[in-house]
Amino acid sequence: SVTGGGDDDSEIVAGxxxxxxxxxxxxGGELVGFDIDLLEAVVEETDYTLADDWEEFEFESLIPALENDNIDVIAAAMTIDPEREETIAFSDPYYEANQSVLxxxxxDVDWETIEDLEGVTVGAQSGTTGEAVVEDELIEAGLIDDGDYNTYDNYVLGVEDLENGNVDAIVLDVPVAETFANDRAVEVAFTxxxxxxxxxxxxxxxxxxxxALNEGLATVQEDGRYEELVDEWFGN
Ligand code: ARG
Structure with missing residues (x-):
């Protein structure tokens, strides 16, 4: 049974x-977003209850926090990947994404492929699949030097660095890149x-x-609430 949730065995803590x-x-101190609403809707369908207070971490600290029982579930747009599955488990998938270059x-750059990033400075959030693209497809491939790669604790810092001209490109998940592009002076060069x-x-x-979460997720997807949340958070 869940051990991280305090006295009540069925209370779970999300991070x-x-x-x-x-x-x-x-x-402004309030945690909001698609993942927050989706997990709340999903847990409502189960016999578990979700603790009101979520725990916030840097992305790369989430898996350790889960393993240390500080939290019971991660809801952080985390990609289901084989390396992570060596240490943790995942629910069924709830969203699809590719990477993009912001x-x-x-x-007015005309970059269209990874090769076009040769010699530029790039950034990504530590511990993410965006970072894996930088490390495997750019550094390993010899297109950029180690020293031309900046890591960030979160992508807001990365996008600020991009706007300020401290880095030329940020590699991150498409839906998030598009959201930044709507709000800031940045655009997606290619995916x-x-x-x-x-x-x-x-x-x-x-x-x-x-x-329980998989069943809850299926219910929320079937009864239209999933679509409502997509409209709410991704519809313009
Ligand atoms: N989907 C990417 C990954 O799993 C990035 C997730 C970053 N999530 C976040 N909440 N900062 O590596």
Whole structure:
């Protein structure tokens, strides 16, 4: 049974990493976003209750926090990937994404592929699949030097660095890049197909919680609430 949730065995504590719009944002101390609403709707369908207070971490600290029982579920637009599945489990997928390259709007770059990033400075959030693209497809491939790669604790800091001209490109998930592009002086240069799927992260021994969340997710997808949340957070 869930151990991290306090006295009541069926209360679960969620953790996220804000600064990833529109999935999770901290707006004046209040945590909001698609993931927040979706997990709340899903848990409502189960016998579990979700603790009102979510825990906030840097993205790369979420899996350790889960393993240490500080939280019971991760809702952080986290891609289900085989490396992560060595240590944690995931719910069924709830959102699809690829990677993209974000640049300054006024720069008029004509970059279309990863190869076009040769010699530029790039940034990504530590511990993300965006970082993996930088490391595997750019640094490993010899297109950019280690020293031309900046890591950020969150993508808001990365996008600010981009706007200020401290870095030329930020690699991040498409839906988040598009959200930044709507609000700030940045635009998506091109997308890079990775075929990622987001899932809620769980400890591997929480099979009951996993089935409950999967059933809750299926219900929310079937009864139209999932679509409502998509409209609310992604519709313009
Ligand atoms: N989907 C990417 C990954 O799993 C990025 C997630 C970043 N999430 C966040 N809340 N900052 O690596």
């Amino acid at each position: 996220t990493a804000p600064g990833f719009p529109p999935f999770e944002m901290n707006e 640049v300054r709007e006024d720069e 890079y197909e990775t075929g990622e799927e987001y899932g809620f992260g769980l400890r591997q021994d929480e099979e009951e919680l996993q089935s």
